[in-house]
Amino acid sequence: MLTEVVMAGFGGQGLMLIGKLLAEASMDEGKEVCWLPSYGPEMRGGTANCTVVVSDNPVASPVINKPRTLVAMNRPSLEKFGPKVRSGGLVLINSSLIDVNTGRDDVTEVLIAANEEAQKIGNDKAANMVILGAYIGIMEVCTLDSVIKWMEHQFEGKQKIIDLNRKALERGFELGKAAEVKV
Amino acid sequence: MPMIKVHKETCKGCELCIHACPQEILVMSKVLNKKGYFYAMVEDPGRCIGCAMCALTCPDVAIEVGVQGTRYVLYEY
């Protein structure tokens, strides 16, 4: 098993965090993982993205030009990374903020209204958890339980946030399963 | 009686002690030491008051001061 994902959006959407949770949960289940952020001026204000590689074997290159999967949380991210996804790959689009698609017919696109779903649960800020849940639901890189465990670890002592994020992850997971996509 | 001793081989002949001595009892030698300097000598030991000003100003710790009985202290050191 080898999965690469680029998680991209604007700064503050929590992309780095969900990438880290994916890596931690997968590590916990015995996988080899690597998380690489974009860093530097890019971090300030503009877009933020990270690449996560999950594999059964030691991760060779941490630099991924053509990821198998993409999580795009805003339009500039989709435009930047959409064309790079490998043929046959998956693109997860936050349809709350993005009203276009990749325009490609060789990748599978799944639309998740992450912000709206998060608002329904109680807070727009949990949109990142919704889309992470959906990603796990589709890709089955690791179990939802592991992700929840590491999310709880991340927000230790902040019960309100934990509760909100758990709901968001579970809702996203449902949506991912319901999409019935095989990649 | 106070007494000062100049280590002539340690002396570099700077003459600072000569000017520091309130009793003006130090003079320079007429011969060189092994380093090639004229060195300070006590000309009139009987007039030493043991104030140690010569030793205080000596950059080379070439002067030792000993006292037996009375001495005069010019500055608390």
Added chain:
Amino acid sequence: MARVLMKGNEAIGEAAIRAGCRFFFGYPITPQSEVPEYLAKRFPEVDGHFIQAESEVAASNMIYGAACSGTRVLTTSSSPGISLMSEAISYCAGTEVPVVFVNIVRAGPGLGGILPSQGDYWQATRGMGHGDFRILVLAPNCVQEAADLIMLAFDLADKYTNPVMILGDGIIGQMMEPVEFGEMVDPETLPEKPWALTGAKGREPNILTSLFLDPNVLEALNQRLLAKYRQMEAVEKRWETYNISDNMDLAVYAWGTMSRIGKTAIDELKERGIEIGLFRPITLYPYPYEAAGEVASKAKKLISIELSTGQMIDDVRLAAPGREVNFFGRQGGIVPTPEDVRDEFLKLIES
């Protein structure tokens, strides 16, 4: 201890603590600032001491002083900062005190950029300050190895009373990977350093200096240092090979991050029946020339891939005299993708 997911920079900080280091003097610079940030937070838990210096010049001289006092001490920086530290590195080498420096290299020259680079290879292995000296240079290619090499670096620094440098790049510093740390070393249990400045109680004063005005005394120091470097060359060479076989189409030479990009390209071409082996020096000084040369003898063609305009290639040429050594690299902070590297390999093999 279980594996934890950590940034390379943080793992470097934690590994230093495990190695018994309780003092860090440093100055922020991208992309290594997580090291001082991590230690500033973590040190109070282990009775450690962090100081943000006024400059890299000061930081490195604080390290120099700390090393003279006989304690394990660390500083980290990135290229422009390391240039400023080169003053103290030379003094540490001349005074023969153990220090560990980390350079998370960024692209240069000058202020350059903040993205990953391997452009400080020459500086680290050839020109890390004025005077006639060498420092041990260790180059990790993953977070686990960065942690392991930090622990090793402290031991080597003490063993040779010499500066040791960990040479990484922005990716090694910023990337998160699982890491498992070695046993915690209690600084109290480290061997005594009788030469250290601890107060001359009941012994003759210790004097630590790199000033030797008598040319004969200085030459004797140079010769003693040389003997030390020969000893390092004899026993401290470390390297890794990957997919080596007797009749390879190509042998790839790479260090640090580039070796991993090379591996992915090698794996891909292996599926197409093309045999490529990889040689990765872990010690950049002393460079494992013999092992590198042996790999060269099994390959039709040779290439060095680097995040520079070609620096390690000089050592590959020394390892394989008479052989043509090809080169592929990107600069300015651009990291070639495995596809770029693969295409370069193919082009070379087919030419």
Added chain:
Amino acid sequence: MIETIFSRPESLREVSTHYCPGCTHGITHRLIAEVLDELGLRERTVGVAPVGCAVLAYNYFNCDFAEAAHGRAPAMATGIKRCRPNLIVFTYQGDGDLASIGTAEIFHAANRGEKFTVIFVNNAIYGMTGGQMAPTTMPNQKATTCPFGRDVETAGYPVRVCEVLSKITTPSYIARVTAAVPKEIPRAKDALRKAFQYQAENRCFSLVEFVSTCPTNWGMNPLKACEWAVSDMMPYYPLGEFKTPDDPLPAGLNLIEGDE
């Protein structure tokens, strides 16, 4: 029975220095050594030598010593003192070392309140390299790199280290003394004693500046040099205590209360 009331202190080695005849470095060395003896600190003292005339100071003191890079003695001392807080650490620096190349290091060591002692020897010239202009060279004073005298239009005015450092908020002990005037020598020793005492009590950073002479590079005999220091330097570099750790902090500081 003759009682020796003045002889070589234990903290000073039985060797002849390389300093020129009449150079006040020798007096300064001796005063430090006497203070270390009197306070019983020799066996836990580490000195840090500068680059400059005092580069070989470690050959003269009978205690552990390190040799710093030019201007970096305060950084090196920071490293030593922070690693071994029980040591008594002092740096010995000249005007080029401290007030030119090492300005950042001394300023920030003082500002951090490093608990070590700095001996600053100001003789208004670069002695070891042969009489070039120092940051403390007097206006119109000739030196080999200002052969027509220091031009304040292009070289600025001499740096007054005590005045500058005493403006730092962090509590410290800052004093200027001289060994060029016999009756001032006891006062110089008092200042050194205080400086080391404050350090031993772990109270504050301390710096004692010595207005010193350089007969060789000033081109004067030692006595004349002492007179010149008095007539030409001291009006601009007045002696005295500039700051003590007991001075009140400036108004307007909102100190955050600790939660002890």
